[in-house]
Amino acid sequence: MSDTTAFPDPTYRDTVLAPLFEGVKTHYAEHMGALNRAHLVMLAETGILPRADAARIARALRDIDTETDIAALSYTGAHEDYFFLVEAELRRRIGDPGGALHTARSRNDMDHTLFRMALRTRGEALAGAVHDLTAALIAKAQAEAETLVVAYTHGQPAQPTTFGHYLGAAIEVLLRDAARLDAALDGLEFCPMGAAAITTSGFPVDRGRVADLLGFEGPQINSYGCIASVDYITGLYSAIKLVFLHLGRVIQDMQFWSAFEVGQLHVPDSFVQISSIMPQKRNPVPIEHLRHLASVTVGRCDTMVGTMHNTPFTDMNDSEGEVQQAGYAAFESGGRVLALLTALLPACSIDDARVRRNIDAGCITITELADTLVRNEGLSFRQAHEIAAATARAVIARGVALGDGHAAFAEAFADCTGRAPSLGAGEYAIAVAPETFIVRRDRPGGPALAALLPALTACTETLAGLRARRTARRNRHRAAAGRLDVAFAQLVET
Template sequence: MSDLDPRLSDKSVFPDPTYKETVLKPLFDGAKTHHVDGFRRIDRAHLVMLVETGILDHAQASAIAGALEAIDRDVDPAQLVYTGEVEDFFFLIEKELKSRLGADIAGRLHTARSRNDIDHTLFKLGLKERIDALIAKAQNLLEAMIRAAEREKATLIVAYTHGQPAQPSTFGHYLSAAIEVLIRDIERFAEARKIVNLSPMGAAAITTSGFPINRERVAELLGFAAPLRNSYSCIAASDYITSTYSSIELMFIHLGRLIQDFQFWTSFEVGQMYVPNAFVQISSIMPQKRNPVPIEHMRHLSSQTMGRARTVLDVIHNTPFTDMNDSEGETQQMGYEAFASASRVLDLLAAFIEAVRIDPARVQDNIRRSCITITELADSLVRIEDLSFRQAHEIAATVAKAVVAKGGGLAKDGYEPFLEAFKHATGKEPSFDRAKFEELVSPEYFVRIRDRTGGPAEKPMADALAHYKATAQAFVAQTAKQSADEANAARALNEKFQTLVETR
């Protein structure tokens, strides 16, 4: 018996029970959860196109339209339980059409299309909706950060390099750096959306169709900017997926770094950021503790988001350039988890940045103890005393060592060491007195004199904030246009479809 062709003795019936439970049922449950509206829109847009191009006559199209409307009314996807009677949600709708119209009329809806182009169109519709929602949340975070940067543009902080106090800056200047990264992240996301916003419908299985279909019309009715031009690309190119999840991955790598700084800034030893009670949890055993736990949640949720996005990219890696399950239902559903955790971070971070404040007393003490204004003393010696920077740097370093050894601060304890170091290095007295010295080593002067493009002083900060506000407004206008385009497409599709229903 083992030498017989197995096809001759195959009495099995699809689906195998294990295949049903491990693959078909999860896919069906995912489709009924995530893609019902997409299926509905695709069926209706394709039907409108078929009748407009004369591929179906009006009576046939009207009958199908009425049946589709009845299915929407009679079938509650949330109540469906997968039985294996049909392969997937697509075939369930086809089965329902046949029960209402008969095989001949029901089968005509599938003229000139395939599950290949349907699936990728379905996934793009789902991604567009999620991308738009996430971009809106990112824009909300951007606006919160701009407001905070405006509010804190003169608020001194300690800026760190290599984990050590480096120079004074302002919280507004720090946030501005993060704002610029977020703007670029939103722009990357917007570019990814442009790739998603091209319709695969009409590619059919691979090569389009011999029927006189109008791909542009279906794209218009579904709210896409245009058809994706090459039909093979419609079913094989997964760059709409990789561009989307690359954008998510990058955004949350970048936000995670900001969040990590906030964790460091709120530590007891640094303490330059104060977190209000509304964002603080108490210890169950240690009554003195104020735990800014939301920062930890943002940090690990950002990591989860990045990891989920990376997983989607890894799934697509080294796959063939063809239609494939690797880029379809289960991968799409897995990717939606990245959007879910991303949304949580964006909402929480926007609220957090609005609420936190800088503790000026801790900042001043940290500046005093770390001597981080000493760079400006060296710079000023070059400008005022005409020293080389290296000589000025050596004088300033000597002063800093003396002040740190004493446990003091530059303004109070640095002038005498400065006089000694300056005279030793130059053989003369400096041209300025103690009052000028105290000004030169103050954090306010340090910030004020750094007025070049991109610096923390008042003028460059005002210019930067004006630019950020204009960019945020442009994002809002772009989002509003996209929303209007989507609404217009949905309205046009509904009107055309209802015309078919009403003329049965």
């Protein structure tokens, strides 16, 4: 039976406090050290603490950081959490002044600052991986700008396009997702420190100084919101979710395109596993791993957003320790997706022979025949469409390729118009050739080189802008770490 007279109850200790302690060791100890140093520097600079007392605390913090093997610590229950363990060690070393470090702050503003620091580290790494994937896809799209593929709608062969054009569409979505992720990362760049429990402090704290030393763009203004708002969590995980939801659709196409019956996407041997019993089978199982890992990542993001649903607009554990730690799994699985897809998709190739067979079998250039009849024969589109449809039915019934179907076309044309077409066999063959289909679609957004290459150049420029923003944030974080080291060292030497 649990001892109900002393804190912590053994069951509470083992099920809640000990796991939280392990999480802090893993995810937050480094950030807590920086936060302690920044807060102490501010207390000394504002005169809230006498500089001599602050210097004693600084030297003790330095020694604790140097002498403590954080990974070897285990939770004993002697102190409620890692925060209180550090404070107790300060007081053991320098007496009651060690408790002065907590002046004008609370675990509330500390926790949300630590969470943001941990999230921005992971978020910047994930954004970098998204940028790397985007760059790899742009390079692949440029290399495959003239490579024919069959485009599908409703699961059926629809029209010819190029692999570069298909990838260009995926790239534009990925760039929009990257922009949403970038905006969410910007949302992490405001510091809750100084909000204290929820209403700031009666001490003359310099919130801007702490934010600067920790690499934030500035303090988050409303102190209630510093503690109660969770949009930095919901916004970030929503942005992450969309990356993998949308990539999952491309991954699903890769599965379909590489199927034996379609066969237009060839996965290289280095990414293929052979059946243990059926030696003829080439199983592109990395695509399956990509699909389920992307789905797992989406689910982990949904868990984070869903956990915040219908929670009170105040300080609450629903948005803190264990919840935050659970969310980091999304970065792990998402990072694996990005790394694998960056390696796999550029290594794949298009089977031109299979593509051309599928183009012929599906008569998917027939739309251009209708368009040609409108331009060359002066027909309405509807009449031209009827002739094209009749031509497709006839060549399929006769088992001939569309390019060899001029006779069937001439019959359909005469039946519909009462006259012979002016389009000869050679002109007809050109009209239904997939290369003609592509080159004539040169309007903005089309697959023709004249349209596609400028679009890919614009994508490259957009990516460069996102990378520059990420670099600026990372430079600010690194510069702040340098300023903190200098300010803290000066305090130690006082």
